[in-house]
Amino acid sequence: MNAGNWSSRAINRLTDNGALSKKIKKNIYGKLQTIKVIFPSGFADVALDTINHILNNLWLPQTSHSEITLIGNEIYIRNIHMFSVIELLLRSQCLTDIRLVIFQGKTFNKFAFEKKCQSMPWDYYLNKSMALKIKVTSIASNAFHETALKKILTEIISPYTLEVASADELNETTCLYADLYKNKLTLSISLAGEALYKKGYRGILSASAPLREDAAAACIIKALQFGKQNNINYVPETVLIPFSGTGTFAFEFLQNYFNVSPALFQRQYVIEKMPLFRAENFNYLLKKAIKNCLLPNVEHADRTPEVLCIDNSKNANHACTNNIENFNHLLEMSKLYCIKPKLLDVDFFAMDFSAIEFALEHDVFIMLNPPYGLRLNKNANTDQLYHNIAKKILELSTITKSKILGFILCPTESAWSVFIKILKHAKTQTYHFNQGGMDIRVCQFYI
Numbered sequence: 001m002n003a004g005n006w007s008s009r010a011i012n013r014l015t016d017n018g019a020l021s022k023k024i025k026k027n028i029y030g031k032l033q034t035i036k037v038i039f040p041s042g043f044a045d046v047a048l049d050t051i052n053h054i055l056n057n058l059w060l061p062q063t064s065h066s067e068i069t070l071i072g073n074e075i076y077i078r079n080i081h082m083f084s085v086i087e088l089l090l091r092s093q094c095l096t097d098i099r100l101v102i103f104q105g106k107t108f109n110k111f112a113f114e115k116k117c118q119s120m121p122w123d124y125y126l127n128k129s130m131a132l133k134i135k136v137t138s139i140a141s142n143a144f145h146e147t148a149l150k151k152i153l154t155e156i157i158s159p160y161t162l163e164v165a166s167a168d169e170l171n172e173t174t175c176l177y178a179d180l181y182k183n184k185l186t187l188s189i190s191l192a193g194e195a196l197y198k199k200g201y202r203g204i205l206s207a208s209a210p211l212r213e214d215a216a217a218a219c220i221i222k223a224l225q226f227g228k229q230n231n232i233n234y235v236p237e238t239v240l241i242p243f244s245g246t247g248t249f250a251f252e253f254l255q256n257y258f259n260v261s262p263a264l265f266q267r268q269y270v271i272e273k274m275p276l277f278r279a280e281n282f283n284y285l286l287k288k289a290i291k292n293c294l295l296p297n298v299e300h301a302d303r304t305p306e307v308l309c310i311d312n313s314k315n316a317n318h319a320c321t322n323n324i325e326n327f328n329h330l331l332e333m334s335k336l337y338c339i340k341p342k343l344l345d346v347d348f349f350a351m352d353f354s355a356i357e358f359a360l361e362h363d364v365f366i367m368l369n370p371p372y373g374l375r376l377n378k379n380a381n382t383d384q385l386y387h388n389i390a391k392k393i394l395e396l397s398t399i400t401k402s403k404i405l406g407f408i409l410c411p412t413e414s415a416w417s418v419f420i421k422i423l424k425h426a427k428t429q430t431y432h433f434n435q436g437g438m439d440i441r442v443c444q445f446y447i
């Protein structure tokens with residue numbers, strides 16, 4: 001069949017909505033699916049824990065047992081019901097993308113690729129309101145060239161979409177992936193559209209080099225696990241965030257603590273535009289997200305954490321204040337009211353801990369993403385900065401009666417080593433992750 005015939009057949013299928021609904025019911029909701037989960041690099045363990053936690057505690061339970069496999073930098077979940085896929089999409093704090101696998105199998109040459117792509121039921125996934133980007137990767141294969149494959153795929157799916165956007169355009173609603181490894185083809189489509197870490201509460205303050213929300217959430221999950229390993233009764237009650245910048249750690253902490261599903265921030269997921277979307281199921285999960293969120297009980301809780309952001313930059317504090325407003329405004333739209341982080345406009349190194357408003361009698365959680373020179377491209381003395389921070393944490397440990405759990409992002413081996421030497425009496429654990437191409441060591445400590 002040539003591309004011309006295929007186009008007219010595609011349009012016929014698009015008009016046949018009743019039949020299409022039946023097919024979607026049978027093939028998408030009536031069969032178990034496979035998805036690919038993308039997570040921030042270096043956080044496979046946290047992503048796997050999160051997925052297992054959600055699938056073992058589903059709001060809409062599935063009877064099947066999903067098979068979860070880590071392959072390189074991706075997690076494959078097979079035998080998963082579409083309702084559970086949507087639950088993962090709406091609930092996970094630290095995942096980057098969820099892609100529905102449309103096809104996986106052998107494809108021996110360009111013609112077989114074309115035939116396979118032509119036989120796909122694109123009308124389940126695409127419609128004329130969606131602009132699409134196509135990404136093709138071909139690894140270890142002589143038979144497949146990325147540019148030629150992209151051209152074939154573009155021609156086949158164009159009749160189903162508003163447009164296929166070019167690589168440098170930013171107007172796509174979602175992305176279709178064709179990944180070839182030797183002769184194995186995987187076709188998948190993002191159900192998130194815009195990356196899941198764009199949760200919607202954050203404005204832009206590029207100079208502060210903020211962490212991506214998914215990576216910040218993963219750091220927090222890991223640190224709280226480390227806290228529990230050291231002391232099963234550890235609860236973060238006083239939360240200190242020096243160098244808080246735009247406040248990412250504060251917001252990610254609050255979401256974690258109060259079990260706020262990212263879906264409650266009113267962001268759009270591209271699945272809402274897809275023909276396979278079922279609003280009833282989606283709205284049911286949104287209601288469950290509100291029910292399972294702990295914020296409505298804040299007023300009745302004995303104690304809620306005090307969150308203190310510390311930054312001496314007017315610009316950063318202005319951006320943080322805007323983000324606090326956005327964060328609360330978005331929650332209010334779901335009729336949820338959140339505690340507000342407090343902002344302290346002081347130099348962290350000059351800070352008098354004994355004078356801070358709230359008691360230091362409660363367990364402390366401290367999160368540090370310092371303004372290290374390397375990342376901001378200045379010739380600052382990073383080792384000295386890490387030396388001073390460690391000394392300040394020791395000072396805090398002499399003032400507070402309780403335990404201190406924390407983590408610090410270190411840009412170099414030597415900054416990490418300076419820091420860990422000063423905290424030699426603390427229990428520590430280090431792991432690595434990748435932020436914008438930089439290898440970051442994260443030192444977790446418990447004092």
Ligand SMILES: C[S@@+](CC[C@H](N)C(=O)[O-])C[C@H]1O[C@@H](n2cnc3c(N)ncnc32)[C@H](O)[C@@H]1O
Nearest residue numbers: 210243245246248311312313316347348369371
């Ligand atoms: C790397 S940024 C932190 C980014 C932050 N995690 C975020 O998500 O936006 C460092 C921040 O430290 C602040 N800062 C630098 N020196 C400081 C000091 N001595 N005391 C308090 N804040 C400081 C800067 O104003 C900047 O906002």
